[in-house]
Amino acid sequence: MTGKRILLGITGSISAYKSALLTRLLIKAGAEVQVIMTESAQAFITPLTLGTLSKRPVLTRFVSDEAAGTWNNHVELGLWADAFIIAPASAHTLARCAHGLCDDLLSAVYLSAKCPVFFAPAMDLDMYRHPTTVENLRRLESFGNHIIRAEFGELASGLVGEGRLAEPETIVQTLETFWSIDKPENPSSPAPYPLPLLNKRVLVTAGPTQEAIDPVRYISNHSTGKMGYAIAGALAQAGADVTLVSGPTALPLPHPTIRRVDVLSARQMFEAAQVAFTEADVVVLSAAVADYTPAHPADRKIKKKEDTFSIELTKTTDIAATLGAMKRDGQLIMGFALETDNERENALKKLYAKQFDWIVLNSLRDAGAGFGHDTNKITVIDKDEQTYEFALKSKIELAQDLVNLVTQKLASA
Template sequence: MPNPKSMKRVLVGVGGGIAAYKVCELISTLFKSGVEVRVIVTSTAQEFITPLTLATLSRHQAYTDEDFWQAKYSRPLHIELGEWADLFVIAPLTANTLAKLAHGMADNLLTNTVLASTCPVLLAPAMNTEMWEQLTVQRNWRDLLTDSRYHGMSTASGLLACDRVGAGRMAEPPEIFAYVKSLLHTAGKRDLIGKRVLISAGGTREHLDPVRFIGNPSTGKMGLALAQAALHRGANVTLVHGLASWNAPLGVQAISVISAMEMQQVMLEYLPNADVIIMSAAVADVKPRDYSLEKLPKRSLPQDLPLEPVPDIIAQLARQKQPHQKIIGFAAQNGDIVKPALEKLQKKKLDAIVANPIDQPDSGFGSDNNKAIFLDNQGRIMVIEPCSKLEMAHHLFDFI
């Protein structure tokens, strides 16, 4: 177990909606990641999930309004909890609780604790589509988010518990968990508000015919983490990615491509409006010279496959960038990772580069974790010890 003195402390407020069951996964994941968790469960939430379940998953008593109105604590409970928390998460956020927060009302333990705290508050709304789209609800949502303490997650669209198909689904627990980890890193700062961040991710495929291609094992997880980190820090994010097994975060404009040529076209299209461009994609270096519209019979496959180079996307971006723009590249290497990264940084005239090893355990392609050395064109060097890719993404934004 982590050292209790170094553990981050997250207070989870559970609102009264059917999505309350999803919070169980979030609480369990937080605890397993080394976060200390406390839970407040509203009276209406107890119609959907029991305090016992939440207490079992958090390994601590789950607090209810009954606890709030009893004088069995040495200090007022809402004051104690408000001062204890590094981060407050409210999920699901109901229309009722949203209205109370937007108008500074406090009539239960949850809302009193919000007003008694100063930490960042992450909100994950969930409600029926008609409820979510009401003008009064949307006005409350906009008004609340004008307070820099509050960080709002987008609702997803899909089949709701009422059988309605539309907006209003609560963000999934893994997405909430990622946002929590971001806010614990940044302490809620939004240093990318007003910035447009353009990110490439994943591998490209250069086809010989409809089923055969030259590719690489990149999964795009690093680019996904960069998109999450930028979004959580307030940026407007466009993510251009190869084929992926994951979904882009809610609130990110995601554009799927296959070949280097397609990625080049999209990146150049979005370049003029971007402030920060991060080329984390593993773009192919070469492609088959000839392409067959139909699958080639095995007997017709060439013994020697003629190849030709694909566009050098990052070099083109660097040539066209404006003085206010920053372009960051990646260099996945084995052996000495610094020398080739420095050469790429200088040759392609980048602002910074991330050198990361592909021949070490738990780093590189497909891994959930990574390690790296950051270098920039001012001669700065930062060594990043093994950490999650989301943590590395935040370290990179801190660096640049």
């Protein structure tokens, strides 16, 4: 980002404290940063802090010096910038920009901007889910703006859910990726390589779940998440807006634009997936979710006493079946089946029972396939029972094969 000129808009949100680190990271990456703050933002972080970090006076009003008659020219600012990032973007600011209201410097610069604009929303859980906010985000995106989705986690209210400002590192990575793949010299020329899933929203679940027995022990499985992470990376490389709901794994984020939601238990995975499912165009359910969980997990470590020990288990929510029942017209779902016996029969039952468009079948009988390997061997069956056989190959290569099936289906639709 060396030499890039970036406007950083900061609005009234507790997440404004992260803008100091964001400013510093942008400067460190070689960018010039001009901060614009709303009046309410100044209640959370001072212009002095951000002016010191950006090495430029922070702009807060149209008129900079009434006595001298000088003002901050919003048109010139809009022409100066290579990118305008509004982070955090409060619900109020999203609504104003979505409807063209122009009562402060930040919104006037937004309406004047000739550069790409990125909104990174931050607010409480229910505000972020509210239909008004959802519609405002869609409206802004329809104008050609870019949305850096809020993250899942603990919020200032004490609630846990979606609404946290994306981490500053994620915002910087998003910008770097944008400029690396979307900068043709001639605006009318095609992108450097095709992005067949551009503007498509995709949910991917990956990895195992852990079901607590006590604070020390848990029930889990051998899934490493490698297949799901490879699929998420291939989808993002194809231009999709990917939300990756991940069980515990040591794997790195496969693509900088992916928004990862980390979970532990089957319940947490269901709750996170349910949120992302409502907006997803494509859903890939590759996680190995526990079918059962301890009915009464202990709050203290269970000591070894008896020769035998029993744990009462209860069924977890069937994520695939529940989401499949919520499926809307045009939405595509890909499920996975790891089988040891009657593979095709069991896979077909799952395909129809859970309203999948594809079922990806692999067998533990096949050498080099299944958990832990860098390779896999799969058979894909669609809802018309058309079968696609893929030989043993790397999971990265297979991920691209699966993305090709999704792309072809969307193109034919």
